[in-house]
Amino acid sequence: MKERIENTTKLGRISEEISKEHKGFNEWILVASRRDHQTILQILIDGRDSEAVDIQGQPLPTLVYLAREKRPQCHHHFKAGAMNALIRVSSRISNSPIILNVDCDMYSNNSKSVRDALCFFMDEEKGNEVGFVQFPQAFENLTKNDVYSSSLNVIMELEMPGFDGNGGPCYIGTGCFHRRKTLFGKKYKKNYKTDWKRWSNRSVEESTSVLEETSKVLASCSYEENTQWGKETGLKYDCAVEDVLTGLTMQCQGWRSIYFNPERKGFLGVAPTTLLQSLVQHKRWSEGDFHIFASRNCPFVLGYKKIPLKLQLSYCIYLLWAPNCLATLYYATVPSLCLLRGISLFPQISDLWVLAFAFVIFLHRAYSLGECIWFGGTFKGWWNDQRMWVYKRTTSYFFGLLDHILKRLGFTKSAFVITTKVAGDDVSQRYEQEVMEFGTSSPMFTILATLALLNAFCFFGGLKRVIADLETMVWEQFALQILLCGLLVFINLPIYEGLFIRKDVASLPTSISYQSTIFALLACAIALY
Numbered sequence: 001m002k003e004r005i006e007n008t009t010k011l012g013r014i015s016e017e018i019s020k021e022h023k024g025f026n027e028w029i030l031v032a033s034r035r036d037h038q039t040i041l042q043i044l045i046d047g048r049d050s051e052a053v054d055i056q057g058q059p060l061p062t063l064v065y066l067a068r069e070k071r072p073q074c075h076h077h078f079k080a081g082a083m084n085a086l087i088r089v090s091s092r093i094s095n096s097p098i099i100l101n102v103d104c105d106m107y108s109n110n111s112k113s114v115r116d117a118l119c120f121f122m123d124e125e126k127g128n129e130v131g132f133v134q135f136p137q138a139f140e141n142l143t144k145n146d147v148y149s150s151s152l153n154v155i156m157e158l159e160m161p162g163f164d165g166n167g168g169p170c171y172i173g174t175g176c177f178h179r180r181k182t183l184f185g186k187k188y189k190k191n192y193k194t195d196w197k198r199w200s201n202r203s204v205e206e207s208t209s210v211l212e213e214t215s216k217v218l219a220s221c222s223y224e225e226n227t228q229w230g231k232e233t234g235l236k237y238d239c240a241v242e243d244v245l246t247g248l249t250m251q252c253q254g255w256r257s258i259y260f261n262p263e264r265k266g267f268l269g270v271a272p273t274t275l276l277q278s279l280v281q282h283k284r285w286s287e288g289d290f291h292i293f294a295s296r297n298c299p300f301v302l303g304y305k306k307i308p309l310k311l312q313l314s315y316c317i318y319l320l321w322a323p324n325c326l327a328t329l330y331y332a333t334v335p336s337l338c339l340l341r342g343i344s345l346f347p348q349i350s351d352l353w354v355l356a357f358a359f360v361i362f363l364h365r366a367y368s369l370g371e372c373i374w375f376g377g378t379f380k381g382w383w384n385d386q387r388m389w390v391y392k393r394t395t396s397y398f399f400g401l402l403d404h405i406l407k408r409l410g411f412t413k414s415a416f417v418i419t420t421k422v423a424g425d426d427v428s429q430r431y432e433q434e435v436m437e438f439g440t441s442s443p444m445f446t447i448l449a450t451l452a453l454l455n456a457f458c459f460f461g462g463l464k465r466v467i468a469d470l471e472t473m474v475w476e477q478f479a480l481q482i483l484l485c486g487l488l489v490f491i492n493l494p495i496y497e498g499l500f501i502r503k504d505v506a507s508l509p510t511s512i513s514y515q516s517t518i519f520a521l522l523a524c525a526i527a528l529y
Helices: 002-011 016-021 023-027 078-093 113-121 153-165 208-219 242-252 275-293 309-319 324-341 354-374 379-408 425-432 443-468 475-491 493-501 510-528
Strands: 040-045 063-067 098-101 130-134 176-179 256-259 267-269
Touching: 016 023, 040 208, 063 078, 078 098, 078 208, 078 242, 098 113, 113 130, 113 176, 130 242, 153 256, 153 309, 153 354, 242 256, 242 275, 242 309, 275 309, 275 379, 275 443, 324 379, 324 443, 324 475, 324 510, 354 379, 354 475, 379 443, 379 475, 443 475, 443 493, 443 510, 475 493, 493 510
Parallel strands: 130 256
Antiparallel strands: 040 063, 098 176, 130 176
16 A cells, blocks of 8 residues: 555556545545645445445444545644544444544454443443543563563553552553543533443435545534634643543543453554654653643642542652653762762761662662563563663653743644654564664764763773772772662663664764763763863
8 A cells, every 4th residue: 555655646646547446546636745635534344235244244344444634724633633533523424432542553452352341331330430441552562571661561560550449540542442422521420321222323324425525524624613622522632642631631520430451452552663762752751741740731730629639649650750850860960970079979888877778779679670570571671671761761751841841931832753663674673682773863862872971981980989099998988879870881781882882773873972972071071170
């Protein structure tokens, strides 16, 4: 299909062969582009057609393709706008009371998922309270040691069940069954009941072609003008994590959410296969989450007296990702620079107060290791998780916080950066071998390389000072700082390889090497002099 589209674009017209075989190509015009085209809607399989059966003779469900109208002068609101158009069109064609939302890179891995979700919605005692049923986000292409810490195992296996126990999980944007009425902004009332027998308002007599034409207006750019779509109705606009905000709003309207994690995962997707993809993805998540916290949609404001305090606090685990970068940046720079300068920040090793620091350091690491192993990880996988913990908090979360501040000040506008999941053969091979992928220039890589070199310079400079003054037992004052700095150096080994050892196309560019070396030496010079 990709080749047919590209060849048609180069040719500048629709060939007769393609025109006969693919109806959708007839909608294509010379001036059309990804950001400027009319609504394209086609019912590919009509469930009313007696000939619409599978190879076993079983009836097939209605299948519809939709490309909503896009015009340069009209904001299309990214993923939230696309889903709202789908909600309206589906209400005209099927009007099913339950909607399943999955990302485009995900597929069904469990044929019982629909039945399992409906068990919650149709429960005679509590089913009428359920607004959405959230399945975990899982991936099929994870490596054995999860080199980019993409599995989200701790989040999906530990934190989300805890979320569920505190009042219901958040909506994570994929693998989620929604009650249609909740997406239309309906508030929950105690006497609410669903009549499952009256599920469709579609006219049986209406032909497929007429239904297609009458439904197109629902996906036009002008349909939402002067309406509450994106505000009170549908998924919420003007937020990079519209899913989290939409789920929070539903819970504040009285609906209950359910987290269901079957042994066989309901849906599987594709995890990022390069370091930059992973960092960009977490930058969007952290920026969007903090946007919610720093707005009138903050759980403590929007959810005041509407959802339990423990649920409000549960949201803060993710909404405060971005400002967490400040503490991590401090620990990744200040103790190392002070070590180089000869300033002690921690109690000396012979002081009893050092036990408090040692207890926190080792207990936390042991606890995180236990979590990783308990949920099917490996020791190396845990170490990769510690590495990505540092990388994300010094780049993704930092840029997420910075971007939010700049938007608040009016210097930048909202954007939705799509995480690319398609990788070439060479990239896929390195990913399977768990070789960290750099390859391109990025401000995130500049920061990572600068911090890595800064810690290396300070570590060896501090060791030199300690070795020179062994007789005065100066090492007792700097033992914890040397341990922290050495740990950061060990974490950054893949970056040193990318800077100085590796010569393949996935290594760090020469420009990054020069820039990071200059910045690191400058920081050390300022600390010393």
